[in-house]
Amino acid sequence: MRQTEDHALALQQLYEGFRDPKTLQALAEQITERAQYLSRPLRIMEACGGHTHTVMKYGLKSLLPELIEFIHGPGCPVCIMPKERIDQAIALAQMENTILLTLGDMIRVPGSKTSLAKVSAQGHDVRALYTPMDAIQIAQQHPDKQVVFFAIGFETTTPMTAVVLQQAQQLGLTNLFFHINHVLVPPAVSALLEDDDCRIEALIGPSHVSVIAGAKIYQPLVDSYGLPIVVSGFEPVDVMQSLLMIVEQVLANQPRLQIQYSRAVNWEGNVKAQQLMEQFLQPRATFRWRGLGDIPFSALQLRPEFAQWDAEQVFAHHLSNEALDDHKMCICGDILRGIAQPKDCAVFGRGCDPQRPLGSCMVSSEGACHAYYRYANVPKIPGRSQGAVK
Amino acid sequence: MSQGNISLSHGGGGVETQQLIQTLFYRYFDNDLLKQAEDAAVFETSGALAFTTDSFTVTPLFFKGGDIGKLAVAGTVNDLAMMAAQPLYLSCAFMIEEGLPWKTLERLVQSMAQELKKTGAKVVCGDTKVVPKGAVDQVFINTSGIGQLALPTQTAPTAHGLQAGDVIIVSQDIGRHGAVILAERETLQLQTPIESDCTSVWPAVEALLDAGVPLHALRDATRGGVAAVLNEWAQASAVSIDVQEAQVPISESVQGICELLGFEAYDFANEGTFVLSVPASAASDALAILHQFDFCENAAVIGEVLEFQPGLVILSSAWGAQRVLELPQGELLPRIC
Numbered sequence: 037m038r039q040t041e042d043h044a045l046a047l048q049q050l051y052e053g054f055r056d057p058k059t060l061q062a063l064a065e066q067i068t069e070r071a072q073y074l075s076r077p078l079r080i081m082e083a084c085g086g087h088t089h090t091v092m093k094y095g096l097k098s099l100l101p102e103l104i105e106f107i108h109g110p111g112c113p114v115c116i117m118p119k120e121r122i123d124q125a126i127a128l129a130q131m132e133n134t135i136l137l138t139l140g141d142m143i144r145v146p147g148s149k150t151s152l153a154k155v156s157a158q159g160h161d162v163r164a165l166y167t168p169m170d171a172i173q174i175a176q177q178h179p180d181k182q183v184v185f186f187a188i189g190f191e192t193t194t195p196m197t198a199v200v201l202q203q204a205q206q207l208g209l210t211n212l213f214f215h216i217n218h219v220l221v222p223p224a225v226s227a228l229l230e231d232d233d234c235r236i237e238a239l240i241g242p243s244h245v246s247v248i249a250g251a252k253i254y255q256p257l258v259d260s261y262g263l264p265i266v267v268s269g270f271e272p273v274d275v276m277q278s279l280l281m282i283v284e285q286v287l288a289n290q291p292r293l294q295i296q297y298s299r300a301v302n303w304e305g306n307v308k309a310q311q312l313m314e315q316f317l318q319p320r321a322t323f324r325w326r327g328l329g330d331i332p333f334s335a336l337q338l339r340p341e342f343a344q345w346d347a348e349q350v351f352a353h354h355l356s357n358e359a360l361d362d363h364k365m366c367i368c369g370d371i372l373r374g375i376a377q378p379k380d381c382a383v384f385g386r387g388c389d390p391q392r393p394l395g396s397c398m399v400s401s402e403g404a405c406h407a408y409y410r411y412a413n414v415p416k417i418p419g420r421s422q423g424a425v426k
Numbered sequence: 427m428s429q430g431n432i433s434l435s436h437g438g439g440g441v442e443t444q445q446l447i448q449t450l451f452y453r454y455f456d457n458d459l460l461k462q463a464e465d466a467a468v469f470e471t472s473g474a475l476a477f478t479t480d481s482f483t484v485t486p487l488f489f490k491g492g493d494i495g496k497l498a499v500a501g502t503v504n505d506l507a508m509m510a511a512q513p514l515y516l517s518c519a520f521m522i523e524e525g526l527p528w529k530t531l532e533r534l535v536q537s538m539a540q541e542l543k544k545t546g547a548k549v550v551c552g553d554t555k556v557v558p559k560g561a562v563d564q565v566f567i568n569t570s571g572i573g574q575l576a577l578p579t580q581t582a583p584t585a586h587g588l589q590a591g592d593v594i595i596v597s598q599d600i601g602r603h604g605a606v607i608l609a610e611r612e613t614l615q616l617q618t619p620i621e622s623d624c625t626s627v628w629p630a631v632e633a634l635l636d637a638g639v640p641l642h643a644l645r646d647a648t649r650g651g652v653a654a655v656l657n658e659w660a661q662a663s664a665v666s667i668d669v670q671e672a673q674v675p676i677s678e679s680v681q682g683i684c685e686l687l688g689f690e691a692y693d694f695a696n697e698g699t700f701v702l703s704v705p706a707s708a709a710s711d712a713l714a715i716l717h718q719f720d721f722c723e724n725a726a727v728i729g730e731v732l733e734f735q736p737g738l739v740i741l742s743s744a745w746g747a748q749r750v751l752e753l754p755q756g757e758l759l760p761r762i763c
Contacts, residue, residue, distance in 0.1 A: 048678055048681070048682070050685075051685060055744075057743075057744040057745040057746075060745045061745055061746075064745075092749070093749060094743060094745075094747055095743055095745075095746075095747020095748055095749055096747065098746070098747050098748070099745065099746075099747060140688075166687070272745075390755060391755070410749075410750065410752060411749045411750065414740060414748045414749055414750055415734075415735050415738065417668060417732065417734060417740065417742075417748070418734065420742075
């Protein structure tokens with residue numbers, strides 16, 4: 037992917053410095069040194085599943101002092117999808133003459149009875165997109181079929197859905213429909229902070245959300261809850277630097293909003309993308325989050341003037357809205373609030389694993405339980421010191 | 427002569443079938459055993475034999491660095507090579523969707539013949555079925571192969587043969603075939619200067635055997651990639667394997683595709699890259715031999731076999747963090763954000 041022109045940026049340049057062993061080690065030492073002055077454990081929520089992934093995949097926990105604790109937040113669009121909406125996707129896929137489009141892990145997630153992967157194997161047409169823009173092409177190629185895009189994601193992916201709808205409108209496509217499941221980070225974090233049992237003391241905000249929505253979306257959380265917040269990139273050096281920034285804020289007792297990922301995040305964000313979102317989408321009165329329950333104004337829906345593209349309205353008679361709860365043994369809600377860790381769950385790794393998830397956090401590769409299942413509890417190799425740069 | 431498209435009659439056993447056999451298969455696979463035209467090929471052998479089969483379906487049929495024909499030969503030849511068996515005889519069965527251009531089939535058969543030359547193996551029997559449109563996707567190929575073991579069976583490489591103190595070597599930078607196929611599928615329009623690693627690796631294996639390098643285990647990292655090979659080995663041999671991530675050769679382009687889509691090169695298929703477990707004392711000899719072959723120019727030691735938790739494969743990062751390398755699960759799906 038390296039470009040031939042000398043001046044062009046190669047993809048590798050975007051990450052290689054941010055995985056530098058010596059830099060990571062230096063940051064780890066600095067955090068360890070500064071954390072000595074913490075009076076008690078510091079519980080930091082990384083709101084986004086991508087950050088959970090970075091922490092676990094790159095083994096950052098093994099580099100950090102025990103006083104730094106992670107609370108793995110609700111920022112995985114697949115994990116937070118309640119079962120009834122997965123069932124809606126499945127019901128849409130099972131309609132005659134229909135192609136259902138969605139993204140990534142959504143295909144694998146079990147609803148109440150089956151999954152999109154299984155109905156696909158039964159002969160229904162379910163496709164995972166690499167980019168939402170492919171929806172346009174698929175709808176054009178199949179004018180005789182109804183094509184439903186089951187749109188998921190946080191603020192990051194929402195503008196793309198708006199662009200697809202804008203194009204569908206311009207092209208006069210009448211066979212492309214949207215089932216909107218876009219959700220918002222700040223209301224979910226607010227809901228967690230409002231909880232009396234909440235133990236979140238600082239927040240790492242996802243950079244990609246703020247590339248679109250700006251860092252400004254977190255200021256109310258700093259103002260209302262005195263929460264130190266750092267908007268962070270996803271490479272290991274980014275996360276380590278953000279942790280150091282949070283520790284410094286806590287030690288100085290000066291909670292504020294800082295941008296670590298200054299490479300692409302600013303205060304305002306991408307104003308054009310925000311306008312596009314507002315043009316096509318509006319807040320939903322309430323949305324049920326898997327593991328967290330109903331949170332007002334925490335998700336988006338199509339504006340009424342786009343009802344003819346809204347799968348929830350056009351195909352309403354196929355869709356049930358009855359709330360479906362997770363297995364009663366599941367403690368995902370507690371894990372998301374920071375009250376419990378995956379290892380505290382009685383069914384973790386026993387009745388609940390990535391192939392047969394009982395709850396939201398085990399569902400997608402970005403979920404906390406899934407990440408723990410995959411990356412945690414690596415037995416120590418005898419005679420090998422962890423955390424040492426070789 | 428212009429042949430147009432393959433039709434159902436080409437699989438009917440009559441004149442058209444004969445024409446197909448004569449003008450394509452006899453012409454390109456040209457050998458005496460095949461041309462005996464009996465119901466089965468008859469040949470004599472001595473000693474231990476290896477026998478394997480594989481079916482090939484790939485979209486697109488032609489990709490950078492290969493095609494389904496080359497793949498069908500290399501895949502089966504490589505399965506034999508991984509048992510330290512010299513590939514001798516192959517069968518070849520085509521399942522063809524009616525309407526496949528004759529030219530396409532001819533290109534595939536030519537490609538197979540060319541790949542066979544790398545090892546001297548021969549296609550000695552075959553079959554052709556033509557099925558109605560939609561029953562298969564263009565063409566599926568099955569090949570079976572017989573090879574002659576170059577070592578006594580008790581010293582032949584085996585998945586059960588890993589020993590503590592072995593090192594793990596990969597013969598080439600990993601993940602190229604999987605990345606190429608992913609990039610070439612219509613849904614992903616990437617411009618990447620990578621080619622599939624698809625090739626017959628027997629010449630390199632033969633050179634290792636000739637030099638007397640002790641090969642405890644050999645496996646081509648096809649579907650499931652290096653992750654699957656290492657996990658299967660760790661379980662079969664009841665050992666653990668510690669992989670040093672920084673030593674694993676991965677091309678920039680393959681890594682780029684992984685970064686974009688959230689995949690790991692360990693999970694990507696390879697079609698001409700194999701993994702070796704050899705005693706640490708033999709590592710430098712093995713590498714020196716592998717590096718003589720252009721399809722092994724990036725061969726590298728990537729880890730070691732430990733007498734530790736049986737069945738566990740660990741990835742150690744350059745900064746001393748560790749994680750478990752798991753068997754890939756389900757279909758590879760790109761990450762969402």
